Amino acid sequence: MRLTEFKALTFDCYGTLIDWEAGIAAGLSKLAARLPEPLSRDRILEAHARHESHQQVLTPDMPYNRLLQVVYKRLAEEWGLAYTWEEALAYGQSVGDWPAFPDSASTLQYLKKYFKLVIVSNVDNESFEVSNRKLDVEFDAIVTAEDVGSYKPSRRNFEYLFDVLSSLGVKKEESLHIADSNYHDLQPAAEVGLRSCWIYRRFEQRGFGATVKTLTEPSVDFKFTSMAQLVKAHHDELANG
Incomplete structure (x- = not known):
């Protein structure tokens, strides 16, 4: 299987393109x-993941912001800490402050030349709009949890x-789903017969971080530790014919 065989790339955003762990920790x-x-x-x-x-x-159907x-409130209660609702509101609006990974914008701009790009993210539309400015690319479609409910x-x-892919003229087998989280993305993608690529951002760290723990390794078609590695693999395929 080759990356050049696909017509569309579908992306998880937070954890894959946006460094949500840095954003959560800061918030x-x-x-x-x-x-x-x-x-x-x-x-x-x-x-936080729990x-x-x-x-x-x-x-x-509750929008992510x-x-x-509510997550902020539950954490404060679990930790036995006083908090104000203004703090919880601020945390809900903090998604726009979460940084993009250094390789996200440039690699998306490269991939846009060869593929249709689609976001499928567990977020609300308002928050993603702010994050999208950091990614500096025009996606062909954006699917959010708020859209789906x-x-x-x-x-x-x-x-x-x-x-959504069908409306873009792309079949399921012509698309590759790219994500970091086994729990949110790679495991369900395998269950619905969607080809997938693991961007293993936490390869140098232990544990699952902000993602729910799963018992098995992701079953994927491609595996890289960064978006830059994915782009290099695609470039090499083109160079080698």
Whole structure:
């Protein structure tokens, strides 16, 4: 299988193109600083992942910026810390402050020359609009959890994606899904027969960070540790015919 065989690339955004772990850690830093005994960055991210995934199951149609407000409240309560609702509101709006990975914008601009690019993300439209400015590319379509009314790993999000791809003249087998999270993306992609590529951003770190732990390694067609590696592989395929 070759990257050049595909017509469209579909992307998870947060964790793959946007460094959500850096954004989450920064957004929770003042709250976590009130703890009598400090928690490691990974412990903070893991607690966030637990509350976020639970809330997404309970309230699948809640927009992500509002869902983050609830996550902030749940974390403060779990840690026994006083908080204000203004702090929770600010955390919900912090997605726009989350930084892009250094290789995201340039690699997307390269890939845009060869593929249709589609976002399928667990986010609200307002938050993604701000993040998209950091990615500096025009996507052919944007699918958000707010559009679908559910959060990945729900199959609904991928079924919705397939309808969007069809409207772009792309069949499921002509698209490659690119993501970091096994739980949110790679595992459900395999279940619905969607080819996938793992951008393993945490390859030098232990644990699962802000992503829910899964018991098995992702079953994928391609694996890279950065978007830059993916672009190099595509460039090499073109060069070698």
